[in-house]
Amino acid sequence: MEVGREVRTLLLKLFKEFYRYFDTSTETLNSDGRRLFEELARYLVYEHPELKPLVKKVRREPTLQNLLKLVDHVLGEREYAEELLSTAIYGPYTLTLGQGSGERDTIDSSKSWDPLRDSS
Numbered sequence: 001m002e003v004g005r006e007v008r009t010l011l012l013k014l015f016k017e018f019y020r021y022f023d024t025s026t027e028t029l030n031s032d033g034r035r036l037f038e039e040l041a042r043y044l045v046y047e048h049p050e051l052k053p054l055v056k057k058v059r060r061e062p063t064l065q066n067l068l069k070l071v072d073h074v075l076g077e078r079e080y081a082e083e084l085l086s087t088a089i090y091g092p093y094t095l096t097l098g099q100g101s102g103e104r105d106t107i108d109s110s111k112s113w114d115p116l117r118d119s120s
Helices: 005-016 031-047 049-060 064-074 078-090
Strands: 096-098 104-106
Touching: 005 031, 005 064, 005 078, 031 049, 049 064, 064 078
Parallel strands: none
Antiparallel strands: 096 104
16 A cells, blocks of 8 residues: 555654653553654545544554554555564664573563564
8 A cells, every 4th residue: 555655654653662652561552652643644544535444443442453453554564563663672682691601692582571472
């Protein structure tokens, strides 16, 4: 689906700045995130009126999973959005701890809080 530059930029901004726009305990948009989403929704519905029901669902339940569904439907780039989200949460680097015997252990980030773990 072809969308404008504004829609793409605003969607990706939501994921790049996860901690700024989401409440991490409930994985829903906070007030700043809702404000940004409303701007995005105006552009999206203006360009593609057929997406109004999907936008309405995300407005009603602004969860991370619903936003990922919207990105998947609009951009077809769910994997890219998940990668941005993962980078925003964990950072771009992998931490490696060295042991005295020369063996190296990596920290398994899958055991920490991961909003992508429950994605359907």
